[in-house]
Amino acid sequence: MKLTFSIQGGDFTHAGHPSSEVKKVLKQLDIDGKTIKNIVIALYEAEVNVVAHAWMGTVSVDIEENKITIWVTDEGPGIADIELAMQAGFSTASKEVREMGFGAGMGLPNMKKNTDELQIESEVGIGTKVKMVNYFS
Amino acid sequence: MSGLPNYHALKVDAAKCIGCTHCMKACPTEAIRVIDGLAVIDHERCVDCGQCHRSCPTRAFYVEQDDLAKIKAFKYRVILFPSIMIGQFPEKYNETQIYSGLKKVGFTHVFEVEQPIQLLIDSVNEYLRNEENPKPAISTYCPAVVRLIQGRYPSLSENLILRKAPHDLAAHFAIERLLLEGAQRDEIGLFYATPCIAKIASVKSPVGERESIVDGIVNMNHLYNEVMKVISEVEVEDNSVQRQNLSEEGILWSLTRGESRHFGSRSIAIDGIHNVVRFLERLENDQVKGVDFLELRACDQSCAGGILLTGNRFLTVEKLERRAKRYPSAKDISESTIRVNIEELKQKLVIDSISPKPLFIFGKDRVKAMDKMTRAQRIVCSLPGIDCGACGAPNCHALAEDMVNRKAKMSDCIFLQQMWEDEGKITAGKAHLNVQKKWGTDRFKADCNKRGRRNEGF
């Protein structure tokens, strides 16, 4: 089954809506709690990335019998050096964003830790596309 | 008393229910549907929070209770009740008069449940010190919250603190004390008076146990009325020795922050079931960091807002806070006053496990479940999305889910039905019959005295 959501850059108040909705669906499908938690954490991080850095984005979710695939696509500044961004503590978030408690540089590493497959494609000045896959046990 | 599976104390009085949908909208687990013009509770989903009871304009919800006459079967008749009850009585009666009133009602021993509370504090602290237990640890004090977590936030079940509530503590304490006095176990009858329907349910079908320790449940409102009939207007003989183990902390326990003030370096207390729901959503999303203790209570102002209380909850809180100041700190009550074996008593407070019981799943077969959910999503697209409740379900989404679970039909939505009529798909007569089936024929009569008329019970 498929779900889609849009994310508005800079709207921290509503960050977390797609992850909550996805969680609700996974709970109804009786997916085990640990897997749900991983998915929700990873998706929330991805959402916050869009909110903190990009202008706008979309979340598309495809749930199949044995796995969930999530694409988070944004129009934004893009990531120049993905490898560097994958390191814990690396952050390009502005001072304001950090003061709100976001942008501690744990985004991508946390997404990696909580997904079975993670792919990131990015073009500077255009945007970033993140694909995450989690398998159900 | 042996445990009943899935017992709930709240029942709907068909003679009073007007099918107004207020309760259906207030329920945090979408457990209520209006069928044939009456509210019907799905007992699988109900967590005994009492929201429906509170929101009912005609007082159609009532609470099943045990008959007080049951106490006669025992030689030692113990009444256990939370401190909250003392806060119910008018100021002119003091504790001594109230205790003596309870004896006049027929009890031989009177125990407030929050004693000796230091044992519970120590026991919970022991639990919290164990690094293996997941954080934040969530109190199991409020049974409605425990059921809510098991059902709606199953993955958080492992955060529940495996310790019992004060009424279990007091029940064991009372038994030990009476055995010391020379009583036989089967001569002791324990009766628990509570303002809380969730406690009633948890005593009748305990979480994580087969047997309940108490022999009967007394509705606190009912007991209050009985005591008020016999309470002495003049000073009675001092009986403060019966409150020797009661402490400031014990009296405050059932109020908001009553627990959280003692535990963890970072603790949060939340009251009101809808506040609790919002917070648990965040917690489940892993968006709450660094907190180590959570006190969550279903009622606004915690148990002072329990549904079987007579007094105003804010006045009750104020009274209890004043009362607590007159009592010693729990730490200062010496073990010699407690008199029973403390280690043994502490052992009895441990719960083995609390398992998740997910409520919102669409069946075990994942492929079928996904198919159902996809269908429900498609149905939602055709529903008006105003969540009016006229279909008998709390919102459009719930109706769509009911439809795919074969508990409702498309034509239950009065908007769709209207459209079909317009498109000539059904006749006006058939549409009218459909609505009559849901709401009863009386709904359509002009009658200024009909049930649900303006201002009734509001």
Ligand code: SF4
């Ligand atoms: S007691 Fe609470 S959970 Fe049960 S039906 Fe009423 S509102 Fe719903």
Ligand code: SF4
């Ligand atoms: S807050 Fe107290 S009275 Fe209300 S449901 Fe919880 S335990 Fe019962």
